[in-house]
Amino acid sequence: MSSQAENVEDSRLARLQEILASGAVREATRLLRSLAPAEIAHLIEALPPAEREIVWNLVDEEHDGEILVLVTEEVRAQLIRHMDAEELLAATENLDLDDLADLVQQMPSAITAQVMDALDDQRRHRLQAVLSYPEDTAGGLMNTDAVTVRPEVTLDVVLRYLRRLGDAVPTSTDKLFVVNRDDNYLGILRLSQLVTRDPEDTVAEAMSLAMQPIHADMPTTEVARRFEAHDMLSAPVVDADGRLLGRITVDDVIDVIREEGEHQFMGRAGLSEEEDMFAPVLASTRRRALWLGINLATAFLASWVIGRFEETLSQIVALAVLMPIVASMGGIAGSQTLTLAIRGIALGQLSSSNARALLLKELAVGTLNSLIWAVVVALIAGVWFNSTQIAVLIAAAITINLVFAAITGSLLPLLLERVGIDPALAGSVLLTTVTDVVGFLSFLGLATLFLV
Amino acid sequence: MSSQAENVEDSRLARLQEILASGAVREATRLLRSLAPAEIAHLIEALPPAEREIVWNLVDEEHDGEILVLVTEEVRAQLIRHMDAEELLAATENLDLDDLADLVQQMPSAITAQVMDALDDQRRHRLQAVLSYPEDTAGGLMNTDAVTVRPEVTLDVVLRYLRRLGDAVPTSTDKLFVVNRDDNYLGILRLSQLVTRDPEDTVAEAMSLAMQPIHADMPTTEVARRFEAHDMLSAPVVDADGRLLGRITVDDVIDVIREEGEHQFMGRAGLSEEEDMFAPVLASTRRRALWLGINLATAFLASWVIGRFEETLSQIVALAVLMPIVASMGGIAGSQTLTLAIRGIALGQLSSSNARALLLKELAVGTLNSLIWAVVVALIAGVWFNSTQIAVLIAAAITINLVFAAITGSLLPLLLERVGIDPALAGSVLLTTVTDVVGFLSFLGLATLFLV
Numbered sequence: 038m039s040s041q042a043e044n045v046e047d048s049r050l051a052r053l054q055e056i057l058a059s060g061a062v063r064e065a066t067r068l069l070r071s072l073a074p075a076e077i078a079h080l081i082e083a084l085p086p087a088e089r090e091i092v093w094n095l096v097d098e099e100h101d102g103e104i105l106v107l108v109t110e111e112v113r114a115q116l117i118r119h120m121d122a123e124e125l126l127a128a129t130e131n132l133d134l135d136d137l138a139d140l141v142q143q144m145p146s147a148i149t150a151q152v153m154d155a156l157d158d159q160r161r162h163r164l165q166a167v168l169s170y171p172e173d174t175a176g177g178l179m180n181t182d183a184v185t186v187r188p189e190v191t192l193d194v195v196l197r198y199l200r201r202l203g204d205a206v207p208t209s210t211d212k213l214f215v216v217n218r219d220d221n222y223l224g225i226l227r228l229s230q231l232v233t234r235d236p237e238d239t240v241a242e243a244m245s246l247a248m249q250p251i252h253a254d255m256p257t258t259e260v261a262r263r264f265e266a267h268d269m270l271s272a273p274v275v276d277a278d279g280r281l282l283g284r285i286t287v288d289d290v291i292d293v294i295r296e297e298g299e300h301q302f303m304g305r306a307g308l309s310e311e312e313d314m315f316a317p318v319l320a321s322t323r324r325r326a327l328w329l330g331i332n333l334a335t336a337f338l339a340s341w342v343i344g345r346f347e348e349t350l351s352q353i354v355a356l357a358v359l360m361p362i363v364a365s366m367g368g369i370a371g372s373q374t375l376t377l378a379i380r381g382i383a384l385g386q387l388s389s390s391n392a393r394a395l396l397l398k399e400l401a402v403g404t405l406n407s408l409i410w411a412v413v414v415a416l417i418a419g420v421w422f423n424s425t426q427i428a429v430l431i432a433a434a435i436t437i438n439l440v441f442a443a444i445t446g447s448l449l450p451l452l453l454e455r456v457g458i459d460p461a462l463a464g465s466v467l468l469t470t471v472t473d474v475v476g477f478l479s480f481l482g483l484a485t486l487f488l489v
Numbered sequence: 490m491s492s493q494a495e496n497v498e499d500s501r502l503a504r505l506q507e508i509l510a511s512g513a514v515r516e517a518t519r520l521l522r523s524l525a526p527a528e529i530a531h532l533i534e535a536l537p538p539a540e541r542e543i544v545w546n547l548v549d550e551e552h553d554g555e556i557l558v559l560v561t562e563e564v565r566a567q568l569i570r571h572m573d574a575e576e577l578l579a580a581t582e583n584l585d586l587d588d589l590a591d592l593v594q595q596m597p598s599a600i601t602a603q604v605m606d607a608l609d610d611q612r613r614h615r616l617q618a619v620l621s622y623p624e625d626t627a628g629g630l631m632n633t634d635a636v637t638v639r640p641e642v643t644l645d646v647v648l649r650y651l652r653r654l655g656d657a658v659p660t661s662t663d664k665l666f667v668v669n670r671d672d673n674y675l676g677i678l679r680l681s682q683l684v685t686r687d688p689e690d691t692v693a694e695a696m697s698l699a700m701q702p703i704h705a706d707m708p709t710t711e712v713a714r715r716f717e718a719h720d721m722l723s724a725p726v727v728d729a730d731g732r733l734l735g736r737i738t739v740d741d742v743i744d745v746i747r748e749e750g751e752h753q754f755m756g757r758a759g760l761s762e763e764e765d766m767f768a769p770v771l772a773s774t775r776r777r778a779l780w781l782g783i784n785l786a787t788a789f790l791a792s793w794v795i796g797r798f799e800e801t802l803s804q805i806v807a808l809a810v811l812m813p814i815v816a817s818m819g820g821i822a823g824s825q826t827l828t829l830a831i832r833g834i835a836l837g838q839l840s841s842s843n844a845r846a847l848l849l850k851e852l853a854v855g856t857l858n859s860l861i862w863a864v865v866v867a868l869i870a871g872v873w874f875n876s877t878q879i880a881v882l883i884a885a886a887i888t889i890n891l892v893f894a895a896i897t898g899s900l901l902p903l904l905l906e907r908v909g910i911d912p913a914l915a916g917s918v919l920l921t922t923v924t925d926v927v928g929f930l931s932f933l934g935l936a937t938l939f940l941v
Contacts, residue, residue, distance in 0.1 A: 343813070
């Protein structure tokens with residue numbers, strides 16, 4: 038089904054590229070005007086750098102800020118590079134505070150100071166509040182546009198208050214936050230309650246106490262899980278004293294979830310979730326080189342193991358032909374276990390308390406599978422090289438490697454997590470190091486013991 | 490930061506497991522009562538099968554339905570297996586229609602019939618509507634609890650209407666849907682507008698026309714992107730004639746996004762995003778065996794290539810020692826390109842119109858990196874085996890393999906997508922097949938030409 042979704046965007050991208058190639062600036066402008074800022078941001082990311090800049094210059098200036106917030110960091114840096122202070126300042130004007138905070142952190146500090154100066158006192162004060170929390174905490178994610186009400190007033194008063202606020206009420210408002218005189222968070226008043234209850238009821242009667250506030254230092258990944266568990270559209274953020282600081286809305290949470298998924302997927306290949314598809318060649322080469330270097334070190338380790346058995350290999354060349362199979366089967370089986378474990382950790386479903394159960398299950402699966410495939414490989418290898426000994430040897434080596442793979446795949450991610458290394462990034466490299474080394478060692482080692 | 494999030498859930502899981510081990514049923518029940526259904530579902534997934542069933546029996550029956558909807562398919566099947574028809578029927582009672590539709594599809598058909606019979610006419614009619622659309626389309630995702638209003642009435646009338654509906658208005662309501670007499674979708678009326686505008690205004694005056702309705706057959710991945718692009722909390726779903734069928738809420742979209750991410754991550758290792766961490770050993774072994782079998786075939790292909798050079802290998806054993814390095818470097822470099830391309834396709838940012846730009850960039854990155862690492866590997870290998878010839882050979886082979894890796898990594902996913910094969914699932918296997926074969930072929934082939 039997904040091909041249909043892509044076709045819509047494919048054709049949009051293709052059309053824009055065609056228009057750009059033909060130089061029909063007015064037509065391109067018209068196309069861009071018909072799109073939401075998020076759609077333009079999405080298109081810009083999909084364009085090679087040269088076309089990006091053309092499109093960026095055609096975009097309606099009032100959307101500049103929003104688009105800058107939505108593109109990935111690398112693309113943002115590229116777009117900002119060609120903007121002068123005045124343009125940057127203009128871009129920040131209509132932004133929500135949480136978005137402004139994200140943007141400000143990437144701007145040259147001279148411009149940040151100008152942005153700060155241009156804000157009114159209240160907005161500057163609020164921006165500083167958001168900036169005082171790390172980006173990956175609730176405080177860094179929150180917006181300060183929460184509409185607050187007091188518990189003692191009637192719903193009718195609230196309705197009149199909202200009408201007076203008018204457009205100052207954000208369109209994404211689904212609930213109001215009930216606070217006392219000291220701004221302490223007390224509860225929420227859903228708009229759906231506000232419009233269904235008797236207007237003579239007080240806020241205290243109509244409000245819900247069930248929503249636990251989010252502390253400003255809660256990590257965003259936990260915020261996301263809380264939103265998912267309770268199907269929330271927005272939630273209050275409080276400081277250590279329970280004072281309301283702002284609210285988090287579900288659209289920001291969606292970005293967190295999207296990034297979490299990309300982090301796992303991209304991390305596997307040593308890439309950041311912010312990796313730009315059309316990053317500059319040199320920058321890209323440098324980042325990739327690091328990853329290739331790490332992997333080269335592990336590959337040399339495996340080679341060194343093989344090198345210990347040069348003597349054996351020179352006598353039985355069949356071993357050289359078959360040894361990649363042993364290593365490869367271990368790597369594949371181990372990466373399945375590893376994947377399961379990394380997801381479990383990311384979801385908070387795997388920890389030391391149930392690691393033993395996972396290990397036992399994976400050992401059972403690994404052992405069963407090693408038996409099945411040891412037999413298959415033994416049969417093929419035995420016939421191929423016409424040798425029962427080689428058949429038995431490779432069967433034994435595969436069994437050993439798959440058992441090691443199950444153990445490593447289950448326990449390595451937890452171990453890495455405990456010592457503070459991201460398993461999504463390091464797990465795969467380390468696992469294949471183990472399965473390569475164990476694979477070559479067991480196969481060539483057994484051969485040296487029994488065949489030579 | 491994420492470790493803190495996990496600690497909260499770790500400790501919850503650990504505490505529950507301790508309580509279960511000590512047999513303190515009342516304490517376990519109390520703990521479960523303090524959790525939301527989604528949190529219980531999350532915990533159940535994290536438990537080994539035996540403990541799952543204990544917990545499942547302790548859960549408050551009124552949450553059964555919700556929990557069943559929230560756990561992954563496999564876990565659901567396990568939980569349903571031990572429920573009789575009456576319990577299953579009871580579990581379906583308080584469910585939203587979209588959730589009920591998901592659940593009904595997994596129940597024994599005899600029970601489905603009973604569920605259908607137990608519904609009132611309107612609910613049955615609506616359930617059938619949802620069931621008539623595939624699960625991965627907007628129609629399958631939608632709920633039929635949209636509150637509709639007519640354009641000609643005043644906001645005051647709407648407010649009175651909502652007060653009469655009272656609790657029948659879903660708490661997740663952020664907007665009402667404006668329809669004409671024939672139920673044709675006209676626009677939306679945000680609650681935030683309803684409460685801020687003059688009550689004497691008509692719906693027609695206060696409504697927004699900007700929200701395009703979603704067609705029931707739109708794939709869920711595109712629905713998700715639409716929600717993300719426009720920061721929507723809910724959206725109208727219409728049939729081919731523009732008649733309003735229901736609405737999609739953002740919490741369902743979050744599930745889609747979460748699953749999309751898991752599909753990519755798990756698919757890489759040949760696992761489904763629904764894979765249960767504690768799946769039964771035999772079921773798990775069977776599924777894994779298939780993947781191992783596919784990979785074994787590709788490993789044998791690589792072995793066969795090596796086998797073509799037995800003669801060469803028997804003369805120069807150093808080649809056997811070094812050949813895994815050539816294959817491995819190609820595999821790593823290629824998987825980086827592949828990862829970038831798969832994400833691009835999934836986000837709708839990579840298609841035939843910009844594939845050339847990606848290919849050129851990846852070729853440049855691959856070539857630069859191959860030059861860097863060819864030199865490094867050549868130096869190490871040359872010193873190790875004291876041979877300039879081997880140094881030159883391995884440098885050439887690595888360069889060739891990295892160039893092939895860049896081409897394969899860039900173009901293979903698009904090719905697979907075009908012929909209808911999921912690149913997230915097949916891409917990685919095919920890529921390493923190419924890099925293994927090209928790696929061994931170039932290294933051993935060049936050696937045969939120039940060294941023997």
